[in-house]
Amino acid sequence: MKYGRTYNFSAGPAMMPEPVLEEIAAEMMNYRGSGMCVMEMSHRSKVFQQIRDEAEADLRKLMGIPDNYKVLFIQGGGTVQFAMVAM
Incomplete structure (x- = not known):
């Protein structure tokens, strides 16, 4: 290295x-x-939207996520995931 x-x-x-x-x-x-x-x-800019779309496409391909599932990019990791279950 x-x-x-x-x-x-x-x-x-x-x-x-x-x-x-x-x-x-x-x-x-x-x-x-x-x-x-x-x-x-801005998270609303065209450049950032391209980053988000590419990340979602890569994640769907890698994990075999079907089109009828939503992909959420949220902060907080596992702790927030458990809190969101009730939501």
Whole structure:
């Protein structure tokens, strides 16, 4: 590894491949020519909507989620998931 990184084998977040991190770093200041970072843009913008649509398509393909199921992107992890069951 050219960055002298530490191997992370924990149950939570794990190491990401260096090429992925390099792509993220390159797009941090100007995501795909949008002029801003993903964290700066509106969740209603066309650029962000493309990110969301691509993420949903990838997730559906990876997990075999049928079209008659909704995919929700929410914050909070497992804790919120359990609270949402009653909702």
